[in-house]
Amino acid sequence: MYLEKLRLDGRVAVVTGGGQGIGAACARALGEAGATVMVAELLPERIEASVDSLRRLQIDAHGITLDVTKSKDVDRVADEIVGRHGRVDILVNNAGVAISDVRAEDTSDEHWRLHMDVNIDGLFWCCRAFGRKMLARGGGSIVNIGSMSGLIVNKPQPQSFYNASKAAVHQLTRSLAAEWGQRGVRVNAVAPTYIETPLTSFGIKENPDMYKVWLEMTPMGRVGQPEEVASVVHFLASDAASLMTGAIVSVDGGYTCW
Numbered sequence: 001m002y003l004e005k006l007r008l009d010g011r012v013a014v015v016t017g018g019g020q021g022i023g024a025a026c027a028r029a030l031g032e033a034g035a036t037v038m039v040a041e042l043l044p045e046r047i048e049a050s051v052d053s054l055r056r057l058q059i060d061a062h063g064i065t066l067d068v069t070k071s072k073d074v075d076r077v078a079d080e081i082v083g084r085h086g087r088v089d090i091l092v093n094n095a096g097v098a099i100s101d102v103r104a105e106d107t108s109d110e111h112w113r114l115h116m117d118v119n120i121d122g123l124f125w126c127c128r129a130f131g132r133k134m135l136a137r138g139g140g141s142i143v144n145i146g147s148m149s150g151l152i153v154n155k156p157q158p159q160s161f162y163n164a165s166k167a168a169v170h171q172l173t174r175s176l177a178a179e180w181g182q183r184g185v186r187v188n189a190v191a192p193t194y195i196e197t198p199l200t201s202f203g204i205k206e207n208p209d210m211y212k213v214w215l216e217m218t219p220m221g222r223v224g225q226p227e228e229v230a231s232v233v234h235f236l237a238s239d240a241a242s243l244m245t246g247a248i249v250s251v252d253g254g255y256t257c258w
C-alpha cells in the first residue's frame with residue numbers, strides 16, 4: 001500500500017531545466033517511478049542528450065524547447081503537452097540561474113533582472129500555465145525548487161538577488177497552495193543546500209577557501225548530490241505526500257540548524 005503511493009504510472013510530468021543537474025535527476029526519478037517525462041529546456045542539444053539517457057533506462061521521455069521567461073511560449077508548451085499527452089499531472093519548476101559572488105552595490109540592472117526573470121517570473125508563468133491545466137482536470141502536483149538561500153543568507157559569497165528570488169519562490173509556493181488547496185492541486189517546494197552541479201562549480205571546483213566555509217557551515221559536513229534532491233521531489237510529487245501542500249522542505253544536510 002505505501003510503496004504503491006510512490007508509483008507514478010500513467011502520469012505526465014514536466015521538468016523545466018531538466019537537461020542537467022538537479023532537473024535531470026528529477027526527470028530520472030519521476031521516470032523510474034513510471035511517469036512519462038517531458039524535459040523542457042533551453043538548449044536543444046542538451047534536451048536530446050538528457051532524453052537519450054532517460055530512454056536508455058526505458059523511461060518514456062520526450063523533449064521540448066522552452067525558455068521559461070517567455071510567458072507566451074510557456075502557455076503554448078502547456079497546450080502542446082496536453083494536446084499530445086492528454087494531461088499534465090506533475091510540474092517540477094527547476095529552471096534557475098545563480099551567478100553568485102556579486103555584491104549588492106555592484107549588481108547591475110541586468111544581473112538583478114536575469115535572476116528575477118528566470119527564478120521567479122518564469123517559475124510563476126509555469127505554475128500559471130500548467131496549474132490551469134491541472135485545475136481544469138481537478139488534480140496535480142507542483143514541486144518548486146526553492147533554496148536554503150530563501151531561508152538564510154549564504155556565506156561568504158554575496159548574492160542578494162538570488163536569495164531574494166528564492167524567498168519569493170517559497171512565498172509563492174505557499175500562496176498557490178492556499179489558493180488551490182481545495183481544487184486538488186498541491187504546491188510544495190524543496191529548499192536544498194549546495195548541490196554538486198554546474199551551478200555550484202564556482203565554489204566547489206574553483207574556490208577552495210569558499211568551499212571550506214560551505215562545508216564548515218553544514219552539520220553533515222558535505223554538499224549534496226542531485227539524486228538526493230530528486231528523491232524528495234519524487235516523494236512530494238507522488239500520492240505519498242497527499243496531505244502536503246504549501247510545505248518548504250529543507251534538503252540541506254542540516255545547514256539551517258545553525
Ligand code: NDP
Pocket residue numbers: 016017018019020021022023040041042043046066067068069093094095096097098118122145146147148191192193194195196197198199200
Ligand atoms: P544547473 O545550472 O546545473 O541547471 C539548470 C538548468 O536550467 C540548466 O540546464 C539551464 O540551462 C536551465 N535553464 C536556465 N534558464 C532557463 C530558462 N530560462 N528556461 C529553461 N531552462 C533554463 O543548475 P542546478 O541543477 O544546480 O539547479 C537547478 C535548480 O535548483 C535551480 O532552480 C537552482 O536555483 C536550484 N538550486 C540549486 C542548488 C545548487 O547548489 N546547485 C541549491 C539550491 C537550489 P542553461 O545552462 O543553458 O542556462
